[in-house]
Amino acid sequence: MQKTKKLMIYIVPGKCDFCGCCVGVCPEDAIELMEARISIIEERCTNCCKCVWACPWEVLEFHPEGIENLPRIKPMYLNDRVTE
Amino acid sequence: MLKDYYDIIVVGAGPAGTTAARYASIGGASVLVLEKDRDVGYPVRCGEAVSHEGIAQFIKPDPKWIATTVKRFRLFAPNGKQVIPKLDGIGYILERRIFDYELAKIAAGYGATIITKAYAYDLIRDSSGNAIGVKALIKDKECNINCKVVIGADGVESRVGRWVGIDTVCSIHDMESCAQVTISGIELEDDCLDFYFGSNVAPGGYLWVFPKGKNSANVGLGISVDEAKKKSAIRYLEEFLKRTFPGASILTQISGGVPCARTCSPLVKNNVMLVGDAAHQVNPVSGGGITSGMIGGMLAGEVAAEALKQNNLSYLEEYERLWKKRAGWKHEIYYRIKETISKFTDKDLNRIAEAVQTLPEEKQTLGAIFRSALWNHPSLLVEIAKIFVG
Numbered sequence: 385m386q387k388t389k390k391l392m393i394y395i396v397p398g399k400c401d402f403c404g405c406c407v408g409v410c411p412e413d414a415i416e417l418m419e420a421r422i423s424i425i426e427e428r429c430t431n432c433c434k435c436v437w438a439c440p441w442e443v444l445e446f447h448p449e450g451i452e453n454l455p456r457i458k459p460m461y462l463n464d465r466v467t468e
Numbered sequence: 469m470l471k472d473y474y475d476i477i478v479v480g481a482g483p484a485g486t487t488a489a490r491y492a493s494i495g496g497a498s499v500l501v502l503e504k505d506r507d508v509g510y511p512v513r514c515g516e517a518v519s520h521e522g523i524a525q526f527i528k529p530d531p532k533w534i535a536t537t538v539k540r541f542r543l544f545a546p547n548g549k550q551v552i553p554k555l556d557g558i559g560y561i562l563e564r565r566i567f568d569y570e571l572a573k574i575a576a577g578y579g580a581t582i583i584t585k586a587y588a589y590d591l592i593r594d595s596s597g598n599a600i601g602v603k604a605l606i607k608d609k610e611c612n613i614n615c616k617v618v619i620g621a622d623g624v625e626s627r628v629g630r631w632v633g634i635d636t637v638c639s640i641h642d643m644e645s646c647a648q649v650t651i652s653g654i655e656l657e658d659d660c661l662d663f664y665f666g667s668n669v670a671p672g673g674y675l676w677v678f679p680k681g682k683n684s685a686n687v688g689l690g691i692s693v694d695e696a697k698k699k700s701a702i703r704y705l706e707e708f709l710k711r712t713f714p715g716a717s718i719l720t721q722i723s724g725g726v727p728c729a730r731t732c733s734p735l736v737k738n739n740v741m742l743v744g745d746a747a748h749q750v751n752p753v754s755g756g757g758i759t760s761g762m763i764g765g766m767l768a769g770e771v772a773a774e775a776l777k778q779n780n781l782s783y784l785e786e787y788e789r790l791w792k793k794r795a796g797w798k799h800e801i802y803y804r805i806k807e808t809i810s811k812f813t814d815k816d817l818n819r820i821a822e823a824v825q826t827l828p829e830e831k832q833t834l835g836a837i838f839r840s841a842l843w844n845h846p847s848l849l850v851e852i853a854k855i856f857v858g
Contacts, residue, residue: 404625405725408638419505438693440647440701440723
């Protein structure tokens, strides 16, 4: 899928249970999940929304207008990607 | 003290990871297990049901991690009709936080090193792309640890496989989006597992009520993400609780994902092996993954230790062959059954339940349910037959 410019996937702060269901369906390896910290790797996300659908608790939201003005947690560690 | 080299690094200390660590240690390898959470066994992300025969091959059943012993189960069709199939063996509802701890203790007892709050975020690779170590954030400190083999036991959220180009992404059709509560202050039959089916209860999956003692239970459900697109798992669960257990106290509320898919392939690449949910070693019909993950862990641990002993890492590939022979072939059949069942309408399910109910009680077995399903859907047989002809 083509990488679009704006990030439109939003993780509602404080709501996540850190279960990893979203990570399991993410085709772009664009979600970083630590013990109690989750963030989207903006450079990889294509806004495909699979994580939004998969989330059992509606923690992830799709905002077509972009999320740059919403408070969020940035990823800490970017692993090197092998498959491009 | 953490060393800078171990023969094998296992990422993830769930049942699959610690079982891999245990058998690799028995085989003579030095093993490090990295667990991203601060506790082994917590948070629990599981319905906690296992069969006696599945679990007893790895650990002697012990009351300290068994919440309840179950002897029967009930299936509820969409119209509320019950089928109570006769069962041979018994099952257990586990206390996973204690169970996982015990498995970790066994692995540690054989010499494996286990550390928590250790988040693996990348591999160290040689010039040909083979894994020769793991980069991890251990108690907030960046560490590079070398090894010869990496075993990815990092669950549904697995990324270890992706780092060597193994496709571990689960399709939204196969991923079950799950929500569960542990409730108390209810009355139920504590020797019985209840399963509810139907498009109003859990479309593309099922809802479970698993007793934990006389007045407590795990109530949860999984629905295909295909369906969760329209309405999320937590909404279905809230509706069921309101109808069935109004006023119950909710002691724990968790979410989770279960990859009810075919086993990943390859299972081994560039000195990385995958086990458990990370490898999609889950029974695609039931969503159960404890026993099959432990089988995967045992095989991977044994093969890895043997490969190191032979100083021949190409032997690692033997693991995939052994997995297929031991459990993978069954999972392939279960996957085809799941694919057919997932097309059943509520009417189909009601009809199957009614057909089984007409049988004398002692003949109401899982086999009878299956035969009735076949009678209504001969295509089920075709799907299963396909596996034998390739």
